Amino acid sequence: MSSCPERVIWRAAALLVLVCAPVFAADKYPGIGRAATPKELAAWDIDVRPDFLGLPKGSGSVAQGQTVWEAKCESCHGVFGESNQVFSPIVGGTTAEDVKTGRVARLTDVAYPGRTTLMKVATLSTLWDYINRAMPWNQPKSLSTDEVYAVLAYMLNLGNVVPDNFTLSDQTMAQAQSRMPNRNGMTTDHALWPGKELRVAAKPDVAAVACMRNCVDGPIVASALPDFARNQHGNLAEQNRPVGPQRGADTTLPEAKSGSKPVAAAAVASVAPPPPVAPAKAEGAGVDGKVALALATKLNCTACHGVTQKIVGPAFTDVARKHAGKVDYLSGKIKAGGAGVWGPIPMPPQTLSDAEARLLANWIGSGATR
Amino acid sequence: MKTNHLGAGRIRRAPEGFLSPEGVKTVFREARSGRRDFLRNAFAAAAAGAAVPAALAQSNPVPAAGGDSNILELPEHTRGLGQGVASEGYGRPSKFEANLQRRQSPGLTQTTQSSVSFAPMQSMFGIVTPSGLHFERHHQGWWDIDPSKHRLMVNGSAPGMVKTPKVFTVDEIMRLPSVSRFHFIECGANTGMEWGNVAVPTAQYSHGMLSCSEFTGVPLITLLEMAGADLRRGKFVLAEGADGSSMTRTIPLGQILSGEVLVAYGQNGEMLRPENGYPLRLVVPGVQGVSWVKYLRRIELGDKPYASKDEAVHYIDLLPGGQHRQYTSIQECKSVVTTPSGGQVLLDQGFHNITGLAWSGRGKVKKVDVSVDGGRNWRSARLETPVLSKCLTRFNIDWAWDGRAAIIQSRASDDTGYVQPSYRQLRAVRGTRSIYHNNAIQSWLVQENGEVKNVQLS
Numbered sequence: 001m002s003s004c005p006e007r008v009i010w011r012a013a014a015l016l017v018l019v020c021a022p023v024f025a026a027d028k029y030p031g032i033g034r035a036a037t038p039k040e041l042a043a044w045d046i047d048v049r050p051d052f053l054g055l056p057k058g059s060g061s062v063a064q065g066q067t068v069w070e071a072k073c074e075s076c077h078g079v080f081g082e083s084n085q086v087f088s089p090i091v092g093g094t095t096a097e098d099v100k101t102g103r104v105a106r107l108t109d110v111a112y113p114g115r116t117t118l119m120k121v122a123t124l125s126t127l128w129d130y131i132n133r134a135m136p137w138n139q140p141k142s143l144s145t146d147e148v149y150a151v152l153a154y155m156l157n158l159g160n161v162v163p164d165n166f167t168l169s170d171q172t173m174a175q176a177q178s179r180m181p182n183r184n185g186m187t188t189d190h191a192l193w194p195g196k197e198l199r200v201a202a203k204p205d206v207a208a209v210a211c212m213r214n215c216v217d218g219p220i221v222a223s224a225l226p227d228f229a230r231n232q233h234g235n236l237a238e239q240n241r242p243v244g245p246q247r248g249a250d251t252t253l254p255e256a257k258s259g260s261k262p263v264a265a266a267a268v269a270s271v272a273p274p275p276p277v278a279p280a281k282a283e284g285a286g287v288d289g290k291v292a293l294a295l296a297t298k299l300n301c302t303a304c305h306g307v308t309q310k311i312v313g314p315a316f317t318d319v320a321r322k323h324a325g326k327v328d329y330l331s332g333k334i335k336a337g338g339a340g341v342w343g344p345i346p347m348p349p350q351t352l353s354d355a356e357a358r359l360l361a362n363w364i365g366s367g368a369t370r
Numbered sequence: 371m372k373t374n375h376l377g378a379g380r381i382r383r384a385p386e387g388f389l390s391p392e393g394v395k396t397v398f399r400e401a402r403s404g405r406r407d408f409l410r411n412a413f414a415a416a417a418a419g420a421a422v423p424a425a426l427a428q429s430n431p432v433p434a435a436g437g438d439s440n441i442l443e444l445p446e447h448t449r450g451l452g453q454g455v456a457s458e459g460y461g462r463p464s465k466f467e468a469n470l471q472r473r474q475s476p477g478l479t480q481t482t483q484s485s486v487s488f489a490p491m492q493s494m495f496g497i498v499t500p501s502g503l504h505f506e507r508h509h510q511g512w513w514d515i516d517p518s519k520h521r522l523m524v525n526g527s528a529p530g531m532v533k534t535p536k537v538f539t540v541d542e543i544m545r546l547p548s549v550s551r552f553h554f555i556e557c558g559a560n561t562g563m564e565w566g567n568v569a570v571p572t573a574q575y576s577h578g579m580l581s582c583s584e585f586t587g588v589p590l591i592t593l594l595e596m597a598g599a600d601l602r603r604g605k606f607v608l609a610e611g612a613d614g615s616s617m618t619r620t621i622p623l624g625q626i627l628s629g630e631v632l633v634a635y636g637q638n639g640e641m642l643r644p645e646n647g648y649p650l651r652l653v654v655p656g657v658q659g660v661s662w663v664k665y666l667r668r669i670e671l672g673d674k675p676y677a678s679k680d681e682a683v684h685y686i687d688l689l690p691g692g693q694h695r696q697y698t699s700i701q702e703c704k705s706v707v708t709t710p711s712g713g714q715v716l717l718d719q720g721f722h723n724i725t726g727l728a729w730s731g732r733g734k735v736k737k738v739d740v741s742v743d744g745g746r747n748w749r750s751a752r753l754e755t756p757v758l759s760k761c762l763t764r765f766n767i768d769w770a771w772d773g774r775a776a777i778i779q780s781r782a783s784d785d786t787g788y789v790q791p792s793y794r795q796l797r798a799v800r801g802t803r804s805i806y807h808n809n810a811i812q813s814w815l816v817q818e819n820g821e822v823k824n825v826q827l828s
Binding site for chain 1 (some may be wrong): 467490527546570668677714749802
């Protein structure tokens with residue numbers, strides 16, 4: 001209660017006058033909440049701020065970082081941080097000149113494809129904090145403090161921000177920060193922050209008026225989806241309610257030309273309920289598909305493999321076609337990892353029991369039915 | 371105006387009544403198996419047989435038999451015994467509603483755990499999003515967390531920032547006095563694929579990172595006060611999730627002091643859905659969804675902003691000069707017509723109710739204007755009650771479609787006087803590479819053949 005100064009509170013309390021009672025929130029709700037212990041605070045209070053408040057002691061070299069990178073990061077982020085088209089690339093697009101100026105020149109180039117992490121991020125603390133709390137993607141919070149320093153040193157080295165012999169530590173973070181290529185690239189000069197805590201613009205940047213009559217000349221359509229993209233998002237007839245003032249367009253068919261009656265079919269077809277979206281049953285060679293899929297999900301296999309859809313790795317059904325019934329081979333692959341069978345992106349070795357590996361191999365080898 | 375499909379082709383509802391019951395069965399069977407020839411022949415015959423002047427054709431005509439078989443032949447549900455109570459312990463929508471699903475936009479993301487699913491805006495009514503259709507955005511996959519093991523910690527960035535760092539159980543949070551409020555939540559990247567050009571076909575994909583619920587919870591300020599927060603030294607709050615990414619965002623203290631930021635556990639009368647943060651999530655009205663941290667485990671009061679990954683690498687808005695705007699948070703005033711909208715086909719000429727949604731992260735929607743001629747002339751729509759602050763507002767306006775091409779737009783204004791801009795106005799200031807905070811006026815082209823297309827105007 002900022003409107004109720006502490007002095008007043010104490011005086012009021014002394015007089016047992018509860019004018020400012022809401023201030024005593026701690027006393028107002030007796031029996032609710034308890035003090036956090038130092039151990040609990042240490043376990044959860046892991047954030048690191050741009051001024052490095054919260055940064056733990058530790059260090060890691062570029063060379064050590066390469067080892068961590070190759071073991072734990074490369075399968076998703078690529079050998080050189082180019083990210084195998086899975087996630088946004090981390091490294092690239094910055095120059096030695098950017099390291100000097102602190103502004104990434106390529107950001108003004110509309111023709112430059114995409115934006116890498118190093119092109120955008122201004123604060124080194126952001127990367128330390130995020131790697132520490134969220135990476136590797138399928139095993140977050142498994143890196144040691146020194147591994148976080150090391151792998152960040154390696155990333156900065158890939159981007160030519162720090163030299164090959166650099167060791168990143170709580171002592172050298174500020175030095176590396178002073179070389180961040182886009183460190184001067186941020187502004188809060190906008191009206192999209194709801195408060196006065198940051199220095200922001202007073203007024204919105206775009207000022208339109210609500211004209212009502214003869215506002216623009218005859219409209220000209222400047223952009224629309226090309227015909228070849230008509231069915232790209234699936235059949236829109238199956239994405240709209242089958243009753244009401246309109247139907248979804250059947251995008252599996254070419255667009256209706258003048259004189260035809262395109263909707264009638266949709267209207268009649270609507271009387272039959274749409275097919276269920278996810279088939280709920282089916283079995284494969286004694287393996288309960290639900291159990292197997294739940295296990296695959298729990299073990300994060302599904303982060304890279306869809307059942308019927310290629311993601312980073314091949315679809316389980318594609319594996320089934322290629323390696324039908326090869327339970328030993330598949331369970332071995334699951335445990336050992338590998339690369340080259342389905343493309344250059346490696347699958348890291350997986351930590352799971354033999355029984356789990358065989359259950360999954362059995363399921364995949366028998367068709368991966370849900 | 372794009373007018374590829376000239377001609378006076380009328381769109382008529384399927385004249386099922388013209389067919390014998392046997393024929394109707396065949397139609398259903400054929401329709402299900404995807405064969406259309408029979409349908410075309412049947413409609414051609416039916417249309418020829420009707421022999422009424424086009425101008426009098428009705429989408430709900432009186433069949434030649436003298437009455438609609440749906441009326442004359444009593445259906446089974448009128449003649450039989452229906453199902454008993456509690457046959458579904460947790461009810462679900464009609465099987466005829468199965469088309470309404472959250473959907474991913476093909477090619478947008480490479481994994482499902484760091485991805486988004488879009489709510490079917492084109493098919494919803496009123497302002498409340500059914501919880502099962504609420505859009506999803508996960509950064510490292512979702513979890514169904516045991517509430518008896520979930521904890522919320524309140525601490526400070528430095529000693530003294532809060533007098534006593536505290537730990538609360540979910541039981542304790544739910545014992546505290548609660549409030550229930552309706553608010554919209556919109557992803558900062560909603561409509562983000564459309565900055566440069568049209569990229570998606572329907573309102574689901576263009577505007578579906580938007581939902582609105584009644585949230586129940588405890589004002590965050592209560593918990594901060596219980597920990598003895600120093601509200602003069604503190605300026606910012608870090609909100610942190612318990613999922614793998616331990617999502618963090620910086621929340622302005624001013625908004626917390628006003629009491630509108632909630633630690634919520636309730637959503638539309640039940641607990642939050644796991645996909646939406648069960649058992650606790652932050653509610654930051656008017657601010658982009660990424661700040662509504664799910665699986666909320668920790669609140670830290672500090673004196674400086676945190677530059678977390680989702681406010682320093684992502685959720686930063688690139689400007690034409692190469693600078694990024696950081697800590698952009700408010701979702702500015704915006705609206706979209708949901709019916710008719712892209713990918714739909716109107717059944718007939720004549721009366722249509724144009725309806726849509728409007729919202730503002732700064733307050734209440736004051737006015738919504740609708741144009742059917744591509745922005746030349748506008749009429750003010752009816753705002754349906756309730757009209758609440760930082761909440762979706764439903765609007766409706768009458769329209770008689772004459773069968774000619776039309777471009778439908780809506781333009782909302784809020785109670786701060788801010789008016790939703792056109793693409794031209796927005797791009798003049800922000801270019802086309804911002805990704806986030808696209809609140810431009812949406813245009814839907816209704817073609818003569820009744821099909822509605824997503825378009826952008828020059």
